[in-house]
Amino acid sequence: MIRFSHVFKTYPNGAPALKDVSFHIPKGQFVFLTGHSGAGKSTVLSLLYADQRPNNGDVKVSGFSVGALTPREVPRLRRRLGIVFQDFRLLENRTAEENVAFALEVTDARRETIPNRVMRVLTRVGLASKAPAYPRELSGGEQQRVAIARALVNDPPILLADEPTGNLDERATKGVFQLLREINAGGTVVVMATHDLDMVREASYRTIELKGGSIVFDSAVDEAPSAAP
Amino acid sequence: MRLQIREVLRSFRRTPLLSALSIAAIGFSLFTIGLFGLVAINFQQALTGLAERVEVVGFVLRGTPTESITLASQDIAAFPEVLDVNFVTEEQALTRAQRELVEFREAYRDLAVNPLPASLEIRLKPNFRDVKHAQQVAERLRGFPFVEDVRYGRDWVERLDRLRNMAGVVGLVIGFAFAVVAIVIIGVTIRITVLQRAKEISIMRLVGATNGFIRGPFLLEGATKGILGGLFSIALCWISFILFRSRLGAGISGLVFFTELQVMAFLFFGVLMGLGGSLVSVGRHLRNV
Numbered sequence: 001m002i003r004f005s006h007v008f009k010t011y012p013n014g015a016p017a018l019k020d021v022s023f024h025i026p027k028g029q030f031v032f033l034t035g036h037s038g039a040g041k042s043t044v045l046s047l048l049y050a051d052q053r054p055n056n057g058d059v060k061v062s063g064f065s066v067g068a069l070t071p072r073e074v075p076r077l078r079r080r081l082g083i084v085f086q087d088f089r090l091l092e093n094r095t096a097e098e099n100v101a102f103a104l105e106v107t108d109a110r111r112e113t114i115p116n117r118v119m120r121v122l123t124r125v126g127l128a129s130k131a132p133a134y135p136r137e138l139s140g141g142e143q144q145r146v147a148i149a150r151a152l153v154n155d156p157p158i159l160l161a162d163e164p165t166g167n168l169d170e171r172a173t174k175g176v177f178q179l180l181r182e183i184n185a186g187g188t189v190v191v192m193a194t195h196d197l198d199m200v201r202e203a204s205y206r207t208i209e210l211k212g213g214s215i216v217f218d219s220a221v222d223e224a225p226s227a228a229p
Numbered sequence: 230m231r232l233q234i235r236e237v238l239r240s241f242r243r244t245p246l247l248s249a250l251s252i253a254a255i256g257f258s259l260f261t262i263g264l265f266g267l268v269a270i271n272f273q274q275a276l277t278g279l280a281e282r283v284e285v286v287g288f289v290l291r292g293t294p295t296e297s298i299t300l301a302s303q304d305i306a307a308f309p310e311v312l313d314v315n316f317v318t319e320e321q322a323l324t325r326a327q328r329e330l331v332e333f334r335e336a337y338r339d340l341a342v343n344p345l346p347a348s349l350e351i352r353l354k355p356n357f358r359d360v361k362h363a364q365q366v367a368e369r370l371r372g373f374p375f376v377e378d379v380r381y382g383r384d385w386v387e388r389l390d391r392l393r394n395m396a397g398v399v400g401l402v403i404g405f406a407f408a409v410v411a412i413v414i415i416g417v418t419i420r421i422t423v424l425q426r427a428k429e430i431s432i433m434r435l436v437g438a439t440n441g442f443i444r445g446p447f448l449l450e451g452a453t454k455g456i457l458g459g460l461f462s463i464a465l466c467w468i469s470f471i472l473f474r475s476r477l478g479a480g481i482s483g484l485v486f487f488t489e490l491q492v493m494a495f496l497f498f499g500v501l502m503g504l505g506g507s508l509v510s511v512g513r514h515l516r517n518v
Contacts, residue, residue, distance in 0.1 A: 071440065077437075078434070106443075196314070
């Protein structure tokens, strides 16, 4: 589903962002990307949704090779991804319902199917009753749920979450994390960048830790021998 | 398409002041072009009026038989440059002189012999009213044995030619400069809209909207602003025209406003500029994000 092969990425100022990063994420997996600020977590995610291209190496996502994507192929890749950010990135002048519908409208979904699909996904994230509310009328946790609903409305096989609980209190964090687990249980790959180590420890999902642009720990590799029967 | 129209309406509704300002900016920049255009077409009109007076006059030797003159007139009328030929007899010349030259009226009345020669007055077709063609026709006219002298007001026609050429060049340069300024203003106003909606554009891109789809509402908005700005500028031009005519232009007869076709062309130009400005602004933004 996702494969990084010897990926190098350099910032425009010449500083290295990623150094020889390789990993493989198969279908259905939940993966934490951890590390301090500037370790390269967001760069990994931005390579996954083709906001940046690798300087060296290959990034494969859902059958697309990110380094070789033409401008026309970028939207096609992104329609196969759901993306969630720490700052929610909702449109303030649209209701929860309209924010979610927006993702369908701009991707040429059939108009008559949009209201049903929007309500279904808002129900799934537990916000059906808040459909007509504007973002300013919602709590942080609720806004993030709307963002997740928008990410899910196209039924993507992969969900990328960049610090989705970074702006939330403990209760909201638990709620959003629980929602991401349920989404993963439905078969969607979830790649979540976080530095909430308590959450990582509790969940026992695969963890890839980055430091200075390199992978310093990957539970799938480093713990594999001891995990084997 | 329905979504694109809805997005444009939403944008107008959400930022009415910015929309009104950008329409006004487009309107005023088109207004400068419009005013210049009005001056240009009226100047052109005045020049055309002057050019109509360009004529070649051949003075006929006294005693030339009328048949020769009639035959020659037919020949001359067949010249490609010639619009029409008018034969003025000696008597007609005298009558005209008595009528038009009031100060000599007495002198002409006491004459025993008419001193004025008969003449062939030749008017040229619109495209041939310049020195070169007037000279060609004059040369050919001199070839007729009964033509004593030929006049076409060489200095005057040369001056008219120079004025026309200068007006053309100055008009082109100033018109082009105004158009560039208008395009820049429109580009900047659309760019402000684009920047204001940068977040929306980034979200569109994240959820997989194509660049073509993202451009759509902006192009439509640019075209709408272009046409509204165009209408606004036409209204301003009309008001200026009426004011000028009523206050200052009383002495200037024959002032003209744009024809319907010119108004349509002007609006079309507004739409083109709106589209061009949007295309450049959105294109640059999409390349940079």
